[in-house]
Amino acid sequence: MQTALATAGLVPVFATALPNRAVAQAAIPRAEARGEVRRTYVADAEIFAEGDRATTFYKVVSGVVRTYKLLSDGRRQIDAFHLPGDIFGVEAGEEHRFNAEAVTATRLAVHRREPRALAGDDGLLARDVVAAMMRSLERAQDHMLLLGRKSAKERIASFLLGLSQRMACRGTAMELPMSRTDIADHLGLTVESVSRAVTQLERDGLIELPPNRRAVILRDVAALDDLAE
Amino acid sequence: MQTALATAGLVPVFATALPNRAVAQAAIPRAEARGEVRRTYVADAEIFAEGDRATTFYKVVSGVVRTYKLLSDGRRQIDAFHLPGDIFGVEAGEEHRFNAEAVTATRLAVHRREPRALAGDDGLLARDVVAAMMRSLERAQDHMLLLGRKSAKERIASFLLGLSQRMACRGTAMELPMSRTDIADHLGLTVESVSRAVTQLERDGLIELPPNRRAVILRDVAALDDLAE
DNA sequence: CGTTCTATTGAAGAGTATCAAGCCAAGTGG
DNA sequence: CCACTTGGCTTGATACTCTTCAATAGAACG
Known part of the structure; x- marks a missing residue:
């Protein structure tokens, strides 16, 4: 399809x-x-x-x-x-x-x-x-x-950090070009797990998302780095 | 250590x-x-x-x-x-x-x-x-x-098939040079999961192992291929 | 303003991890 | 030659993370 x-x-x-x-x-x-x-x-x-x-x-x-x-x-x-x-x-x-x-x-x-x-x-x-x-x-x-070795939350943190470096979006909001399904299939997760991990990072104050959820602001890069290891 | x-x-x-x-x-x-x-x-x-x-x-x-x-x-x-x-x-x-x-x-x-x-x-x-x-x-x-996408059993099947092709061990027993821990850390599993998956493939008749468990004979390559997809 | 698509949330279930013995083969020293 | 030890592999019971299934919410579009 x-x-x-x-x-x-x-x-x-x-x-x-x-x-x-x-x-x-x-x-x-x-x-x-x-x-x-x-x-x-x-x-x-x-x-x-x-x-x-x-x-x-x-x-x-x-x-x-x-x-x-x-x-x-x-x-x-x-x-x-x-x-x-x-x-x-x-x-x-x-x-x-x-x-x-x-x-x-x-x-x-x-x-x-x-x-x-x-x-x-x-x-x-x-x-x-x-x-x-x-x-x-x-x-x-x-x-x-x-x-092989990272948890869902760690995967999301790594992914967002890597993307932000490659997209060169200094401090400002980073548009996510791809859907949750794409992210899931990249990170070896399901859409739901991606959504939950993103929400949790948001609740923890590490990231922030606009209402349409297709962009991210990295609020606490140090903490994200720590998660990504 | x-x-x-x-x-x-x-x-x-x-x-x-x-x-x-x-x-x-x-x-x-x-x-x-x-x-x-x-x-x-x-x-x-x-x-x-x-x-x-x-x-x-x-x-x-x-x-x-x-x-x-x-x-x-x-x-x-x-x-x-x-x-x-x-x-x-x-x-x-x-x-x-x-x-x-x-x-x-x-x-x-x-x-x-x-x-x-x-x-x-x-x-x-x-x-x-x-x-x-x-x-x-x-x-x-x-x-x-x-x-990202295969189950433990599928990972073991893929791994054994790939190794057998690279080691060129036509039909006969293939010595496994690496420990279960190494295999686990290669396949993103734990030692226990590797052991269980190997045992299950053995029970299913797809592979056969000697008593010391450090070699494998691929008994049903077609079925293994099927698992590995 | 409804339709559609995507994302989120909830509840239940599967698969794998974790913790803990137990087993077996190989090596060691008496 | 045989207890004893050692290290790797297996097995069992339980816990946990993530998946699956299902429903809801929210944004985008006509």
């Missing part, structure tokens, strides 16, 4: 085709010169699916992307959310090993996968890709510690 | 210093020519610790290595076991981000970290390192699915 909806929502568009996007248009010549193409996706649009041929990889220009794996009975694990600047979809083999969808309206830079690009004869981009992989690996390792 | 013991057990030795090791000795000239050094570790010896300067990385020659992270209260997450041929200890930054210890008596090839080795101007080794990182990342992603 989710996949069907996502597939239906797939709207890949070249930025040049969009009229009201002066900044993007200005950027096109340079981008195209680098052999780079831009695509736009609406929220929940599929970017690629497990098993798809991995002829390209992606860099987030704006918006947020989730990558995830599914078990046959539908259990989902979101391995990462990708924010602007992040590279994702790089594969060692021929096929994509997980699914990728836009969380919000998203613009991506699409890079054709050159055999030499990965090995690294080719300067800047290859270096970026390797660095991005290292960062992915580091995040995955931290996330395994979270999934 | 564990760390103290491990540190005490640290026995780095150059292979040339060992008399009864004809094969290793024969290999030395080639290895040394590649700027490579070999070291031997006893079981539970520390290889490096979180925060150590990451001037070298390692390739397992024989034996098994565990890499892990700790929370301040001692909870441990083993992110991976490294078998012969595996590369570990590669870092993006200056410091090691986790701990590494020998699980069994282990021989390692130690590589000095060259700035260019990671970037990839330098052919074979760099390519190996990048490939090793990709494999680490893929395993980490699979492991996040396990930790």
Whole structure:
């Protein structure tokens, strides 16, 4: 159901085709010169699916992307959310090993996968890709510690802290781009457990949420750090 | 306590210093020519610790290595076991981000970290390192699915299947190099839960264990695959 | 202003953790 | 060669965290 909806929502568009996007248009010549193409996706649009041929990889220009794996009975694990600047979809083999969808309206830079690009004869981009992989690996390792050994409250604290650092929202409210379901599937919990842990952190005064609950202010970063360990 | 013991057990030795090791000795000239050094570790010896300067990385020659992270209260997450041929200890930054210890008596090839080795101007080794990182990342992603979404029984099934593939023990009994505690800390469970799940798989006829319980025969791979999904 | 979607809250239940013995194999010293 | 010890594995009883199922509340949208 989710996949069907996502597939239906797939709207890949070249930025040049969009009229009201002066900044993007200005950027096109340079981008195209680098052999780079831009695509736009609406929220929940599929970017690629497990098993798809991995002829390209992606860099987030704006918006947020989730990558995830599914078990046959539908259990989902979101391995990462990708924010602007992040590279994702790089594969060692021929096929994509997980699914990728836009969380919000998203613009991506699409890079054709050159055999030499990965090995690294080719300067800047290859270096970026390797660095991005290292960062992915580091995040995955931290996330395994979270999934294997942290309580629900600790998971939420870690998640909010990590997100706030990556989203660069100094002191002010941080918008949560993803739903509670997405957070749950990222943290190895249920929606209800996420909701309860968030509420409890709020009651304890560590965080504060607006009425619509889709943003967070970190009130006591020290205490959150302590929880996240 | 564990760390103290491990540190005490640290026995780095150059292979040339060992008399009864004809094969290793024969290999030395080639290895040394590649700027490579070999070291031997006893079981539970520390290889490096979180925060150590990451001037070298390692390739397992024989034996098994565990890499892990700790929370301040001692909870441990083993992110991976490294078998012969595996590369570990590669870092993006200056410091090691986790701990590494020998699980069994282990021989390692130690590589000095060259700035260019990671970037990839330098052919074979760099390519190996990048490939090793990709494999680490893929395993980490699979492991996040396990930790986030699988039951105890499913985790054990996945673990045993993965290990049997990597250890290449066609049909016969597979020795388990690591303790139940190590398995538990890898799978995000307790020792008791590991023991119970193993016993249950045995009762169900999917696996078979000798009296000392440190080896496994996979009796019904199809059923195990089904569980692992 | 109702409809819909998401988030929250409540009650009950499942699965795993915790605490505590007990068991078994391997090693030790008499 | 055999008690004795030791360390790892298993088993049992109980507790607890998180899940599941169900209902309510609240915001967004037409």
